């Protein structure tokens with residue numbers, strides 16, 4: 001469904017992605033884990049067209065999308081839930097959600113959009129209760145739900161999520177990932193970027209490890225969860241256990 | 249605002265205009281009110297750009313001048329009828345607005361302020377120096393008035409109604425725009441350009457479109473100004489005018505349609521009222537602006553509404 005080949009991108013003259021490749025198949029949940037500054041957000045933003053790549057290919061359903069503008073990429077079926085949620089704080093919850101359907105409303109899909117609004121509010125009842133409230137007045141967890149709800153309104157086939165667990169209590173993290181699995185069951189493919197590797201890999205089918213702009217590891221999520229390197233670096237196993245593993 | 253509330257308020261507003269138009273017969277006051285109407289058009293257009301889309305322009309007098317000089321040149325040098333020059337002026341300002349807006353709005357913040365400032369300066373220099381057509385520093389005289397049937401529109405009651413009918417029209421238009429999908433996109437753009445882009449909004453295009461829209465409104469204001477006065481000179485379209493426009497928006501209230509009316513009224517009337525301070529007029533003017541901004545940073549409209557709200561809650565608390 002999505003193929004990224006040898007992608008290079010950065011800011012100004014500093015390269016943040018040094019030739020990244022990955023693939024996502026229809027129906028998968030793919031996780032990318034990596035430390036701060038590894039380039040996870042840069043990668044998602046580049047796929048979403050917010051950053052213009054310097055080199056490399058992005059193919060989505062066999063369509064080349066590298067260097068395309070965000071509206072075209074959204075229209076092609078890729079949604080982004082950006083890091084830090086990027087909401088429109090003074091605007092109401094309802095208006096925030098509606099903005100996700102901007103392109104569809106321009107095409108005049110009014111009826112379908114109204115149905116999707118109902119569905120999204122059904123998925124997140126707490127948002128329905130607060131539909132008139134300014135988005136900025138929501139709690140962190142509610143804001144994350146709102147960001148996901150907004151992205152869903154574009155009817156994405158592939159949804160890119162940038163650290164959905166940031167700043168949320170473990171219980172909420174679980175809830176968000178449960179929702180993700182539910183939506184996956186309804187046919188949406190996911191590419192999730194996380195520092196919380198355990199939570200992400202637990203629901204993912206496959207995973208990648210990104211380190212300073214390079215993919216260093218990939219495999220089935222289960223394998224990665226058991227990988228010693230990954231355990232040491234991303235799953236917060238203490239060093240002694242790791243050392244013992246080595247000694248054996 | 250709900251569409252019904254907007255309909256009512258517009259109706260009351262229109263009635264108020266009719267009442268004032270018929271009630272006021274002093275020519276000086278009629279003239280002043282007409283100028284306020286023209287300034288309201290300017291402020292409203294700029295508010296769409298600044299208040300909603302969050303993009304500043306310190307050079308919008310350029311488009312005010314484009315409308316005024318455009319129609320002035322067509323009607324005096326080429327003997328066009330004013331009605332023939334109207335569509336040409338509007339279309340031209342629309343295209344010029346987009347063509348300038350697209351590249352200049354790639355800038356943001358201070359850089360956008362500098363860029364638009366430059367635009368205003370260049371336009372002013374053209375108005376002043378292109379003698380053959382613009383009449384140079386001494387201005388352009390003999391611009392014919394607008395004629396409707398046998399009615400000649402001048403600065404008195406007729407001009408008043410022409411200008412304020414236009415204002416009402418644009419109040420309705422902008423009100424609908426603000427409540428629409430595009431209005432949401434504009435506010436999104438002002439709040440967070442990155443998130444707007446991520447939602448599929450073509451930000452560069454939308455910014456240029458709204459810049460162009462505000463340019464058309466400024467040009468229309470300029471068109472009316474030129475035909476009602478019959479005389480224009482470059483000093484009406486200089487840097488200070490651009491600043492005045494920004495001040496109207498900020499004082500009245502960003503992202504507020506009624507705020508544009510209030511801002512335009514205050515900024516137009518203040519100098520008249522402050523004549524009593526003679527030599528200290530400009531100082532008093534500056535002082536008032538400072539005080540308003542310090543105590544009502546959201547502008548007069550928000551400030552007054554908030555005060556009203558507070559008074560009501562206080563009274564509610566006292567009576568219970």
Ligand SMILES: Nc1ncnc2c1ncn2[C@@H]1O[C@H](COP(=O)(O)OP(=O)(O)OP(=O)(O)O)[C@@H](O)[C@H]1O
Pocket residue numbers: 011014016034035036037038039040041042043083195
């Ligand atoms: N706007 C920017 N301007 C310049 N450099 C940037 C910018 N954003 C990110 N970088 C740099 O690019 C590199 C990758 O950043 P990125 O935000 O993609 O990391 P990340 O993996 O998402 O990190 P985190 O987990 O902290 O979100 C970092 O070295 C960072 O300093």
Ligand SMILES: [Mg+2]
Pocket residue numbers: 040041042083162163
């Ligand atoms: Mg990041």
